[in-house]
Amino acid sequence: xxxxxxxxxxxxxxxLHDAGxxxxxxxxxxxxxxxxxTAVARMPEFEQLRDEGTALKNHILENLDIYLEQFEANxxxxxxxxxxxxxxxxxxxKILDICEEVDAKxxxxxxxxxxxxxxxxxYLEKNGVxxxxxxxxxxxxxxxxxxxSHIIAPAIHLNLEDVSEIFHExxxxxxxxxxxxxxxxxxxxxxxxxxxxxxxxTGANFLVAETGSTIIVxxxxxxxxxxxxxxxxxxxxxxxxxxxxxxxxxxxxxLLARSATGQEFTVYNTLSTGPRRAGDQDxxxxxxxxxxxxxxxxxxxxxFQEMLRCIRCSACMNHCxxxxxxxxxxxxxxxxGPMGSVLTPKxxxxxxxxxxxxxxxxxxxxxxxCPVRIPLPKLMRHWREDEFSKHLSPKAVRWGIGGWAFFxxxxxxxxxLSISSNLFLRVMAGKKGHIKKIPLAGGWTDGRDMPAPxxxxxxxxxxxxxxx
Amino acid sequence: xxxxxxxxxxxxxxxxxxxxxxxxxxxxxxxNKHARNIVPQRAQLPHEQxxxxxxxxxxxxxxxxxxxxxINDVPKTCANWLQDQQIDTLVxxxxxxxxxxxxxxATNLTCVQRVAEIGDAASLTTxxxxxxxxxxxxxxxxxxxxxxxxxxxxxxFVILKRSDIVGPYEDxxxxxxxxxxxxxxxxxxxxxxxxxxxxxxxxxxxxxxxPKDLVILLIND
Ligand code: SF4
Numbered sequence: 202x203x204x205x206x207x208x209x210x211x212x213x214x215x216x217l218h219d220a221g222x223x224x225x226x227x228x229x230x231x232x233x234x235x236x237x238x239t240a241v242a243r244m245p246e247f248e249q250l251r252d253e254g255t256a257l258k259n260h261i262l263e264n265l266d267i268y269l270e271q272f273e274a275n276x277x278x279x280x281x282x283x284x285x286x287x288x289x290x291x292x293x294x295k296i297l298d299i300c301e302e303v304d305a306k307x308x309x310x311x312x313x314x315x316x317x318x319x320x321x322x323x324y325l326e327k328n329g330v331x332x333x334x335x336x337x338x339x340x341x342x343x344x345x346x347x348x349x350s351h352i353i354a355p356a357i358h359l360n361l362e363d364v365s366e367i368f369h370e371x372x373x374x375x376x377x378x379x380x381x382x383x384x385x386x387x388x389x390x391x392x393x394x395x396x397x398x399x400x401x402x403t404g405a406n407f408l409v410a411e412t413g414s415t416i417i418v419x420x421x422x423x424x425x426x427x428x429x430x431x432x433x434x435x436x437x438x439x440x441x442x443x444x445x446x447x448x449x450x451x452x453x454x455x456l457l458a459r460s461a462t463g464q465e466f467t468v469y470n471t472l473s474t475g476p477r478r479a480g481d482q483d484x485x486x487x488x489x490x491x492x493x494x495x496x497x498x499x500x501x502x503x504x505f506q507e508m509l510r511c512i513r514c515s516a517c518m519n520h521c522x523x524x525x526x527x528x529x530x531x532x533x534x535x536x537x538g539p540m541g542s543v544l545t546p547k548x549x550x551x552x553x554x555x556x557x558x559x560x561x562x563x564x565x566x567x568x569x570x571c572p573v574r575i576p577l578p579k580l581m582r583h584w585r586e587d588e589f590s591k592h593l594s595p596k597a598v599r600w601g602i603g604g605w606a607f608f609x610x611x612x613x614x615x616x617x618l619s620i621s622s623n624l625f626l627r628v629m630a631g632k633k634g635h636i637k638k639i640p641l642a643g644g645w646t647d648g649r650d651m652p653a654p655x656x657x658x659x660x661x662x663x664x665x666x667x668x669x
Numbered sequence: 670x671x672x673x674x675x676x677x678x679x680x681x682x683x684x685x686x687x688x689x690x691x692x693x694x695x696x697x698x699x700x701n702k703h704a705r706n707i708v709p710q711r712a713q714l715p716h717e718q719x720x721x722x723x724x725x726x727x728x729x730x731x732x733x734x735x736x737x738x739x740i741n742d743v744p745k746t747c748a749n750w751l752q753d754q755q756i757d758t759l760v761x762x763x764x765x766x767x768x769x770x771x772x773x774x775a776t777n778l779t780c781v782q783r784v785a786e787i788g789d790a791a792s793l794t795t796x797x798x799x800x801x802x803x804x805x806x807x808x809x810x811x812x813x814x815x816x817x818x819x820x821x822x823x824x825x826f827v828i829l830k831r832s833d834i835v836g837p838y839e840d841x842x843x844x845x846x847x848x849x850x851x852x853x854x855x856x857x858x859x860x861x862x863x864x865x866x867x868x869x870x871x872x873x874x875x876x877x878x879x880p881k882d883l884v885i886l887l888i889n890d
Binding site for chain 1 (some may be wrong): 670671679680682683690693696704710711726729730802803804805811817837839840857859863869874882
């Protein structure tokens with residue numbers, strides 16, 4: 202996927218004027234947040250579950266190497282294989298190797314954000330293996346040559362009309378605007394593909410160290426057909442997804458469904474352990490787990506370690522006013538919204554993605570809904586500091602902050618300046634008490650008036666109160 | 670090599686070398702305990718109420734539930750349901766429960782025991798646990814219970830005995846560990862209602878890639 206994060210501002214401007222997108226985003230705002238809060242209200246223990254989930258993730262991260270080795274040992278014990286991959290290239294290459302070993306022509310795919318992260322589809326296509334997305338949303342996107350704009354509702358930026366058009370064009374059937382008919386069409390089209398595929402690739406929501414199992418959580422059932430019908434099942438996943446036991450996985454499943462779609466439980470929670478057993482009549486004969494790092498191991502022990510608690514529920518973006526206004530594509534890479542603004546700079550570099558952690562109102566909504574209490578605003582602030590210390594922020598910002606720092610370090614001057622600007626602003630505002638235009642701050646006053654400061658400055662109030 | 674580098678990075682971050690025997694043992698002990706985290710109050714009920722909750726939650730998840738007096742009512746119930754849908758073939762699992770059923774009353778229905786194939790209209794399998802907390806069925810693969818039966822056919826019948834209903838998921842894991850002596854089967858499915866998707870304009874549609882109808886046959890035993 203092409204990175205357009207450096208063009209974030211332009212992306213956002215276009216998105217704000219895209220009527221179709223704005224309509225689609227309207228569905229998001231009325232959907233997920235309402236469903237989440239209803240589900241949370243039905244689970245009185247929800248806040249406790251969040252605390253436990255947060256503590257458990259911290260425990261896992263403190264012992265991450267041990268849990269990963271346990272997981273690996275148990276996959277192998279059950280007859281599967283584990284492949285450790287530092288970079289996206291390593292992972293793509295490994296997956297291609299496995300495909301070539303079994304002479305694969307087509308590969309069906311369940312939904313996997315890690316596979317987007319490593320740009321797997323392009324790689325497979327270039328090397329003569331045809332990837333077929335089977336999640337309905339991903340399937341629509343693949344037909345359009347499009348990419349997901351949301352981590353659990355990939356086609357959320359599209360409207361019914363868009364789906365109707367692309368199906369008509371690609372399926373060569375009469376055009377329909379009935380979602381039921383469209384879904385049935387996709388079901389029929391994909392049936393044969395499931396059976397014909399040589400390899401099935403899924404992601405994983407969690408990896409269970411105790412048993413060497415991987416689990417996927419889906420509503421459609423495509424992930425199950427993807428991993429059951431072909432001879433080889435490849436799980437492409439990342440290192441922070443490991444949990445100790447089935448009980449621990451259960452804690453996260455309780456949090457995930459409610460935080461993500463507001464469901465009591467997702468329709469299919471499927472645990473896969475090794476290849477088919479002796480006597481089994483179906484299921485894959487080969488089971489591979491591709492463990493992707495891509496910068497995660499370096500986050501351990503860093504100021505970004507807490508981000509590794511993320512269970513990819515999407516609650517932060519569903520509640521984010523910025524995401525809700527501009528949609529996921531504006532962020533310019535795989536992971537959008539608040540979690541993406543923290544992860545993307547780590548994965549593609551702060552030089553490319555510096556605008557993302559700046560595109561936040563810091564309203565704190567994301568942190569308040571995050572099931573594992575990731576302090577997303579704090580982590581975005583770390584990136585801003587990093588950007589500043591690497592001299593990457595724009596000149597105007599650097600000069601502004603530099604100028605402010607000059608005065609802030611000289612209290613007497615600072616006070617004089619604040620008293621005089623206080624007076625100046627009041628004079629500018631006149632009797633009405635608000636200012637229509639401020640020189641050099643047109644961008645701010647174009648859309649609203651600035652209220653003039655009232656009363657005395659903070660310091661003079663502080664002084665007079667102290668005397669009392 | 671990637672493995673060494675990844676583990677090395679993690680250890681550097683944790684400011685230690687390879688974990689000591691004690692640290693590893695502590696992790697192993699934690700795993701072996703299978704300790705439960707908070708189990709919601711909702712899932713901790715007397716058995717009769719668990720059954721009621723199971724029915725309520727499964728119904729909410731759009732599963733159909735038929736409460737049968739005896740397992741012998743299964744053939745008739747399936748046959749009637751399928752006749753309404755004009756379906757004449759039922760593919761079934763081959764566990765003892767199902768093979769011992771007498772299908773002679775279901776005259777218009779052909780039953781075959783095999784894995785599911787594309788185009789199959791209906792299947793019948795057995796669930797080894799029902800989880801009251803969310804109305805969830807737990808099924809697992811094995812020589813007599815192919816996983817494809819749970820996903821390929823358009824309509825899926827599942828036999829569940831009332832005595833196999835538990836409160837929380839944790840009880841089902843325990844039941845599974847007891848049954849399989851800790852070695853998990855290739856696939857464990859937790860199923861809550863029929864397949865669905867909201868990927869087209871955030872409007873929920875039933876029957877995406879899995880069964881369009883999930884029919885639970887709850888047996889009084
Ligand atoms: S950061 Fe928190 S809210 Fe956002 S996707 Fe991750 S777990 Fe969910």
